[in-house]
Amino acid sequence: MGDTFEKIYDVVREIPVGRVATYGQVALLAGNPRWARVVGYALHVNPDPDGIPCYRVVNRSGRVSPAFAFGGENRQIALLEAEGVLVTDAYVDLKKYQWQPDLR
């Protein structure tokens, strides 16, 4: 079985409410800093959108994925704001909202 995706999903699942993580960060936490692209693919297939909040994952610029658009970027932004994350012009303040595991 592909453990790769499992690890990625596991990390995304651990992102707390009101927090966001970058693809690179998820990849790094998953165990491989070069899986950023794979992370995007993994979320694309997203077998469990109910347990895997893919909308909490943003690119390194802190911007929501422009290709997300499964109903408009507006959708992802709305979900984030519903969690308490302020989104400005499709951008989130990573300084404030980027998830910092263990560091706290």
Place this chain on the structure above:
DNA sequence: GTTGTGACACATT
């Protein structure tokens, strides 16, 4: 088995 693509990231131009 080879080629092309992609919800990214980093380096260089």
Place this chain on the structure above:
DNA sequence: AAATGTGCCACAA
């Protein structure tokens, strides 16, 4: 600062 190119890994055709 913005745009382009390269690297990376996994998957579909």
